[in-house]
Amino acid sequence: MIKIAVDGMGGDHAPQMICDGVMQALNAYKNIDITVFGDQDKMAPFLKQHERLHIVHTPYAIDMAEKDVVKVYRTNKEMSMFKAMQFVKDGHADAFVSAGATQAIVVGGHFIIRRMKHMKRVAIAPIIPSYDKKGRILLDGGANTDFKPEHLVEFAMYASIVVKEVLKREHPTVALINIGTEDKKGREFDIEVHELLKNHPTLSFYGNMEPKDVVTSEADIFLTDGFTGNIVMKTMEGTAKGMSMVLKREIKSGLFSMIGALFMRKALKNLKQSLDASEIGGALLMGFDHIVIKAHGSSDGFAFKNAIRQAKEMAEANVIQKVKDALEAYQEKA
Amino acid sequence: MIKIAVDGMGGDHAPQMICDGVMQALNAYKNIDITVFGDQDKMAPFLKQHERLHIVHTPYAIDMAEKDVVKVYRTNKEMSMFKAMQFVKDGHADAFVSAGATQAIVVGGHFIIRRMKHMKRVAIAPIIPSYDKKGRILLDGGANTDFKPEHLVEFAMYASIVVKEVLKREHPTVALINIGTEDKKGREFDIEVHELLKNHPTLSFYGNMEPKDVVTSEADIFLTDGFTGNIVMKTMEGTAKGMSMVLKREIKSGLFSMIGALFMRKALKNLKQSLDASEIGGALLMGFDHIVIKAHGSSDGFAFKNAIRQAKEMAEANVIQKVKDALEAYQEKA
Incomplete structure (x- = not known):
């Protein structure tokens, strides 16, 4: 029990x-x-x-x-x-x-x-929506502003175990959120984390990931410092909210589109569900x-x-x- | 001429x-x-x-x-x-x-x-989509990783002049992108920028803005360092792309939704246009x-x-x- x-x-x-x-x-x-x-x-x-x-x-x-x-x-x-x-x-x-x-x-x-x-630290790891509906672990979303690179490595190890043992995905991969995909991109901090992940004995490192792939990336875990992770999480939320509001406004703007929305009710509901964090659960405190x-x-x-x-x-x-x-x-x- | x-x-x-x-x-x-x-x-x-x-x-x-x-x-x-x-x-x-x-x-x-x-520095300032279709200036989106707080203040002054003189909006306001709305939120860097903006003789400071309002905020200019700005820009792009892909998949999944999409063609086109950066133009290099x-x-x-x-x-x-x-x-x- x-x-x-x-x-x-x-x-x-x-x-x-x-x-x-x-x-x-x-x-x-x-x-x-x-x-x-x-x-x-x-x-x-x-x-x-x-x-x-x-x-x-x-x-x-x-x-x-x-x-x-x-x-x-x-x-x-x-x-x-x-x-x-x-x-x-x-x-x-x-x-x-x-x-x-x-x-x-x-x-x-x-x-x-x-x-x-x-x-040495605690991370907040929300599960964010993904195109394949499986969700991805983003961390740290907890707004911590004083991490050292090794703290992120510990989080990545924790998250990899969650992905493998709880979400039942073999070979979890860890992507580092960054402003470019090349190895030496980002701040001094990101370059150090990149090095640690690349040379890690057990983690499977996906490489840097630009957040333009945040919904579609194959990687299982999106890793970054607490400030950036919080910004990514809230930007996703803001963009999804903004798009939904625009869509609602456009549907209400005419009779045809209102009829269309009736026909599309199931598709629109599925869209909402695909992007709905409540389907997946809460955030893990690691x-x-x-x-x-x-x-x-x-x-x-x-x-x-x-x-x-x-x-x-x-x-x-x-x-x-x-x-x-x-x-x-x-x-x-x- | x-x-x-x-x-x-x-x-x-x-x-x-x-x-x-x-x-x-x-x-x-x-x-x-x-x-x-x-x-x-x-x-x-x-x-x-x-x-x-x-x-x-x-x-x-x-x-x-x-x-x-x-x-x-x-x-x-x-x-x-x-x-x-x-x-x-x-x-x-x-x-x-x-x-x-x-x-x-x-x-x-x-x-x-x-x-x-x-x-002292150059910023890349894309114009990002907004709910009211007017667009907002985001800066720095240029991935600079070594700004000092005073550089951001210079960018904010430049952007305020663009909003007033080119976009013809009276009283442009500058929001600082941050992980919380309270004055002392964020990294040491953000707290310093906040102080400078708050006490600035000519700028109109909106306060901190969490990016969950990135599409709907009333502020005209969204200010942050080059790493964070680039992350915000690319997360918006990734979320919009992901949502569009999910919507397309759901429309294709059934006859009713395909019929609905036909009726909603204009609304869907307007949705796309509302979020389309090409409607607004390019990025300013300030x-x-x-x-x-x-x-x-x-x-x-x-x-x-x-x-x-x-x-x-x-x-x-x-x-x-x-x-x-x-x-x-x-x-x-x-």
């Missing part, structure tokens, strides 16, 4: 959509057991009795817009998110899932779950000593269910232990 | 599409006079006699894939691009337009046209002592005509002199 701790109060539509996702996941996957942390009274209308569902009442929750999470942590550890994390840390669950604010999860993760001994999944803040029940599925698959594949073993072997040689 | 020097041999579809664009521009704008530099025999089939058209035969042209432009320049100055630039430098024309390789234009620009005394416009390498006649129009409008508005005056006043105070 895979045990999962859920922060019931995190997310723009919590607790309703979180509870909804929990119920969907319990019904879909027979080998999971979920403990939800949150305000019992607020959650009750959206949860049903279930033999594999447990509720821990926590009267407090972190505001999605909280700016000073460290201070909150220092003054009140009874928050739903922190209690759920502690539950994982204490060995009662295999994974933590929340749609709460990224910064709160990162801070709580550092204080409570703690970093893996073998990783670097903590346990599995941490961050669902999108605006998650509905379906999206949150998929984030729980990801946590389950990560636990089933025993990813954390495999990452530790791989990093230990690599760091001993270095 | 505005005089324009055109590199007839630069671009993936040169000289045919370049000549085509030149003829379109001559017919559309009565106050321009164009001198085309290139291989007379190769261009002849695509050019017609015109009283405002002049041809200068140059037997050599730079290969689009040339890696060592500096060496080419040192050994052969008789290239079409370099001759056209020299023509501008010598005062025979007001502006230079080419669809040749960016790096060649940048190198030739530095050696022949030279940098403006008041600007920092040289004369007007330099870089049309897209894959320009057809229509796109190249629009690049010529841009050069004409820049010259009509006397942009170079206005930028010099503004920078001189600013730098005297500093």
Whole structure:
């Protein structure tokens, strides 16, 4: 049985959509057991009795817009998110899932779950849409601005294990996001990362990738520093949003196009689904000593269910232990 | 009369599409006079006699894939691009337009046209599509990796003059591309640029902009370093390309959607046009002592005509002199 701790109060539509996702996941996957942390009274209308569902009442929750999470942590550890994390840390669950604010999860993760001994930083790795519908791992999307090249190599090793063991793709390849495909392109930082990846004993290096291939590239993992990764992620989001808005405007501009849109309803729905991150799940937080999944803040029940599925698959594949073993072997040689 | 020097041999579809664009521009704008530099025999089939058209035969042209432009320049100055630039430098024309390789234009620009005394670097400023169809100036898209914060401020001043005098928008605003909207977000570099923009005596600072608003933001100018700008530009390109491919695949997947696409033909065409950079023109190279416009390498006649129009409008508005005056006043105070 895979045990999962859920922060019931995190997310723009919590607790309703979180509870909804929990119920969907319990019904879909027979080998999971979920403990939800949150305000019992607020959650009750959206949860049903279930033999594999447990509720821990926590009267407090972190505001999605909280700016000073460290201070909150220092003054009140009874928050739903922190209690759920502690539950994982204490060995009662295999994974933590929340749609709460990224910064709160990162801070709580550092204080409570703690970093893996073998990783010096934590990366946020969203799964971004791809033409082949399989998704790609982008990292770091977490806006870290002070990485060293070796940190990126550790992330690449972690992500390669996820692609192979969880997404079940043989021979995962790592592409370095860059402004050109030639070896010596980019900043000093990118050139150093390129060298490390090229000479790495176990990673399969795809080479540099320009983001004009960000939806169509064959590579499985797109690697870059936290500033650039965040910019790529948000530019994809902005361009997709802009295109959708233009398409809607043009459809509404005439009778023919409105009729056309009716005929094309399925195609347009598939377009939306192909580009919809909620189909794939949440972002992985790589670097903590346990599995941490961050669902999108605006998650509905379906999206949150998929984030729980990801946590389950990560636990089933025993990813954390495999990452530790791989990093230990690599760091001993270095 | 505005005089324009055109590199007839630069671009993936040169000289045919370049000549085509030149003829379109001559017919559309009565106050321009164009001198085309290139291989007379190769261009002849695509050019017609015109009283405002002049041809200068140059037997050599730079290969689009040339890696060592500096060496080419040192050994052969008789290239079409370099001759056209020299023509501008010598005062025979007001502006230079080419669809040749960016790096060649940048190198030739530095050696022949030279940098403006008041600007320490050169930026490449593509005009990117926007929801309101007016376009936005993104800079630097030129992949420069060694900017100082003050260089970006100079670019912002140049771009603001272009938006006001050429694009005729009152009160141009400058947004700093960043990973968050709060003042202290980003790298040390971004925080410094933010401070300079905020306290600038003439610029109108919009604040930080996350690229999830890259198609919909109200700001006129999107400012960032050359690495990040290039990444944003290519991520927009990649996402738009990916979405178009998915849409095409979904349309082809069934009879209903194919019928729908027929009804929606106009709407889909408008979608494409809204996102098509060739509607708007080429990229501005900001920092040289004369007007330099870089049309897209894959320009057809229509796109190249629009690049010529841009050069004409820049010259009509006397942009170079206005930028010099503004920078001189600013730098005297500093």
